[in-house]
Amino acid sequence: MHYPSVGGAMVSFETSADPVALVSAVRLITPAVSLGSVDSLIQHPASLTHRIMDEVARKDAGISPDLVRLSVGLEDAEDLWQDLTTALTHAAR
Secondary structure: OOOOOOOOOOEEEEOOOOOHHHHOOOOOEEEOOOOOOOOEEEEEEHHEEEOOOHHHHHHHHHOOOEEEEEEEEOHHHHHHHHHHHHHHHHHHO
16 A cells, blocks of 8 residues: 555555456446545556556656555445455456
C-alpha cells in the first residue's frame, strides 16, 4: 500500500490480479480519472492518466503496471471491502 504524504482518503496499491479487469469489475466504486468526490473512485494510472508517459518515466514516477489508485468516499466501509474483494477475485481469474 502507498499512502499520500498529504492528508486525504486516497490510497494506492499494487495488485497481482489484472488491474484493468479489477477496475472493470467493481460495482459500488466508480471507475474515474478524477479522484475527488464523496463517492469512492478507482483508477488504473498506467492505462489512463499516465498512459502517454513511456514505461521508464512511469517507473521513475512510481507508477507500476499493477498500481491502482482508490479515493475512498462516504460509502459503508464493509460495502467497499466487499466490492473490492469481489472485484479482486474476478480479476484474478
